[in-house]
Amino acid sequence: MKILNLFLFSSLVFNMSLSVANAEPGVSINLKKPPASLAKWYKPDNKRQVWLHTMFKLRREMQAMREYAEQEDGLHMEKWLTDFDKHYNKISEMVPEWKDEIKPELISDIRNFVKSKDFYKVAITLNKIEDTCDVCHENYQPQVTAIYRSPNYDSLRIKDVDGELQTIENNMQDLSVVVNQILIALADGNNKKSFIASNDLELQLKNLADSCQFCHKNDKYPEARILGKETTGNLKKLQKNIQQGHTKASQKLMGKIAVTVCARCHSIHKVVHDMRGALMSENDDVIKLE
Ligand code: HEC
């Protein structure tokens, strides 16, 4: 939702600037950069996504308190309030720069209202706490998700066709070159060349498949969805078609591979990776997207 709002907002700015005569059309959004101390509470600095899991606890505790306030159940209310007190204060313990974003004094207010059984005021105070959640989320949530929870390929190495290790960026450039070698040779009726290149593509995708476990560990399904039986079958069919001189069918299969392998994997991994790169590239306090 928040990300959607951001885009809605950007299109609003875009439309506004277009409506000004002779103005340079453009979009400019300023995003606040989250404090660097947040990194300690995410992988790889931490074993777990501690920040995110604290957030899940806060949401559960808020829900429990709302339900018990409605039922005027002071006993359960106090139990959840004690947990909430601990986790809400964790926000400024984990990220001291965010000390002023929270209002722990509201917790003692709630405690007093529970004691005097004024559950209407309890509900009102819960709303005030919710406001502190909303303000911080509006300012920081999308960029924190993109920076700390998107896949990071920095230390990943993949074998090239000669067995040498390369970065994902170089691997992708090689893949792109080989895909176009096949398409150019097909367009020019050079079957021998397109057949050799199709063997390279097969080997490159096999090497790429070996790298999926770097993140997906023992989970075989993600690899199977993109580089599994279906794809190896399409590559074999491609080679057979090239050998038999079926150019149209070969071109069609290349289109299929581009969509089911390249585009599918990009929509999951590349989009957030690129967003993260854009967010990390600025050194100022604000991130400017133009
Ligand atoms: C893991 C799934 C995955 C698959 C499968 C995949 N890509 Fe990529 N691709 C990525 C990621 C991640 C990036 C961003 C890497 C970076 O910029 O460091 C990328 C980036 C690229 C780039 C831009 C490289 C640059 O210079 O910034 C090209 C071109 C590319 N891929 C081509 C392809 C082609 C062609 C295929 C299919 C034959 C393909 N990719 C299959 C994940 C994948």
Ligand code: HEC
């Ligand atoms: C000082 C800033 C700050 C405050 C205050 C804050 N949050 Fe968050 N919250 C974040 C950030 C940053 C994220 C994004 C974390 C991520 O995506 O890994 C987040 C994410 C969440 C999420 C996860 C959403 C999802 O499904 O991805 C929940 C739930 C959440 N917060 C609940 C709360 C509640 C409830 C409160 C108030 C009691 C609260 N937060 C107060 C900063 C804050």
Ligand code: HEC
């Ligand atoms: C740098 C880490 C990283 C690498 C390397 C990586 N992925 Fe992923 N992938 C992720 C993350 C993070 C998600 C989203 C969370 C999840 O589903 O595990 C994801 C999700 C997926 C999904 C969607 C979830 C599903 O099971 O349908 C597929 C498909 C997928 N990856 C395929 C691949 C393939 C194929 C490769 C290797 C060519 C690969 N990934 C390599 C990090 C990575």
